[in-house]
Amino acid sequence: MSRKPYVREVPKATWYMRNGRYLRYMAREVTCIFLALYMAGLTIGLVRLMQGPDKWETYLAGVSSTPAVIFHLIAFGFACYHAKSWFDVTPKAMRIPQGNDFVPGRIIVGTHYGIWGGVSLVALVLMGVL
Amino acid sequence: MSERQITFEVLRYNPETDDKPWVQTYAVPCQEEWVVLDAINYIKDHLDTSLSYRWSCHMAVCGSCGMMVNGEPTLSCKAFLRDYKGNTIRVEPLTHFPIERDLVVVLDDFMEKLTSVKPYIIPKKEKPVEEGEYKQTPRQLKNYKQYTMCINCMLCYAACPQYGLNDEFIGPAALALTHRYNLDSRDGGRSQRQEVVAQHEGVWECSFVGACSEVCPKDVDPAGAIQQMKIASTVDWYLEHLMPWRGK
Ligand code: SF4
Ligand code: FES
Numbered sequence: 001m002s003r004k005p006y007v008r009e010v011p012k013a014t015w016y017m018r019n020g021r022y023l024r025y026m027a028r029e030v031t032c033i034f035l036a037l038y039m040a041g042l043t044i045g046l047v048r049l050m051q052g053p054d055k056w057e058t059y060l061a062g063v064s065s066t067p068a069v070i071f072h073l074i075a076f077g078f079a080c081y082h083a084k085s086w087f088d089v090t091p092k093a094m095r096i097p098q099g100n101d102f103v104p105g106r107i108i109v110g111t112h113y114g115i116w117g118g119v120s121l122v123a124l125v126l127m128g129v130l
Numbered sequence: 131m132s133e134r135q136i137t138f139e140v141l142r143y144n145p146e147t148d149d150k151p152w153v154q155t156y157a158v159p160c161q162e163e164w165v166v167l168d169a170i171n172y173i174k175d176h177l178d179t180s181l182s183y184r185w186s187c188h189m190a191v192c193g194s195c196g197m198m199v200n201g202e203p204t205l206s207c208k209a210f211l212r213d214y215k216g217n218t219i220r221v222e223p224l225t226h227f228p229i230e231r232d233l234v235v236v237l238d239d240f241m242e243k244l245t246s247v248k249p250y251i252i253p254k255k256e257k258p259v260e261e262g263e264y265k266q267t268p269r270q271l272k273n274y275k276q277y278t279m280c281i282n283c284m285l286c287y288a289a290c291p292q293y294g295l296n297d298e299f300i301g302p303a304a305l306a307l308t309h310r311y312n313l314d315s316r317d318g319g320r321s322q323r324q325e326v327v328a329q330h331e332g333v334w335e336c337s338f339v340g341a342c343s344e345v346c347p348k349d350v351d352p353a354g355a356i357q358q359m360k361i362a363s364t365v366d367w368y369l370e371h372l373m374p375w376r377g378k
Contacts, residue, residue: 002145002146004145004146005145005229005230005236006143006148006151006229007228008151008229010294010295012295015291015294015295018291019201021289021339021340021341021344022291022341025291025337025339025340025341089338089353089357092340092343092351092358093354093358093361095354095358097269097272097273099269100268100269101272102272
């Protein structure tokens with residue numbers, strides 16, 4: 001009997017449209033673009049700071065404008081989503097032995113949130129917001 | 131016992147007569163307690179003897195009855211009809227694998243990958259039988275036990291988009307099994323397996339979509355195994371470059 005296996009091609013450009021799981025994955029990955037844009041903005045700020053008070057004032061006016069505030073809010077939302085989607089999967093990568101078992105996943109995830117909250121708090125205090 | 135009429139849309143492919151797969155529908159009078167495999171067996175016994183598919187244990191142990199049920203990689207013997215709303219169920223061969231005939235897929239690639247990772251204990255030092263057994267504590271057993279549960283059903287390969295895009299990828303189950311042996315206190319074969327694991331088509335082809343672990347019927351969590359191996363491979367790399375005197 002002859003063999004003639006049939007290969008079903010995966011659509012190269014639209015593979016992630018095939019199911020919700022893949023879309024969720026893409027959402028996790030794509031949201032980091034907003035983090036990168038935010039970091040680029042921050043870097044420009046640092047350069048302006050080095051260039052002197054005038055440039056810095058112009059930069060501050062720029063980031064206080066309505067479109068910039070809207071962008072920052074959106075970027076913050078996406079950053080939260082990005083962080084949550086990664087925190088959720090940390091227990092898979094970290095198996096920490098405890099007795100005859102492993103440290104429960106929720107403790108690992110919780111610790112990540114704890115550190116995140118702690119660092120944010122310190123940053124806010126340093127910035128004089130709190 | 132109540133009966134429920136369900137239409138099964140089954141992907142058919144006969145390599146001798148068909149150029150491409152096509153869908154055949156069967157109306158099956160199903161019993162409430164049936165699984166998808168029971169309905170397929172009913173088709174084979176009463177409606178169409180030409181339908182080809184694999185199964186054996188009917189109890190989620192042999193790993194041979196994996197199929198796409200409504201687009202989801204599923205063990206058809208574990209897929210209870212009561213969990214499917216609606217009156218139509220679509221059954222297709224596992225995706226990402228070539229179709230041999232009807233619901234039967236070609237296993238060759240998976241078999242090759244399994245053997246490539248040396249999925250057996252390679253003792254650190256051979257010891258004569260007279261010296262007795264290799265002992266393990268419950269802790270040492272726990273470290274790898276989860277990864278021994280794999281039944282080679284290949285659902286994880288059907289779920290993995292990276293394997294779908296690049297079939298050079300060693301893939302979830304073979305890598306989980308590698309991890310299983312690497313973690314075994316009786317084993318000393320990690321450096322031999324690293325050649326396969328640390329190459330690009332090994333753990334680094336994985337982008338941590340995590341679909342494999344979601345569909346795994348045995349909670350093996352191949353995605354977790356792969357991430358742990360990425361970390362271990364990275365540590366290896368740093369040790370090798372920053373402390374070359376440590377040797378292998
Ligand atoms: S890891 Fe899970 S899904 Fe993959 S072959 Fe093994 S049992 Fe099946
Ligand atoms: S028939 Fe054995 S796993 Fe389904």
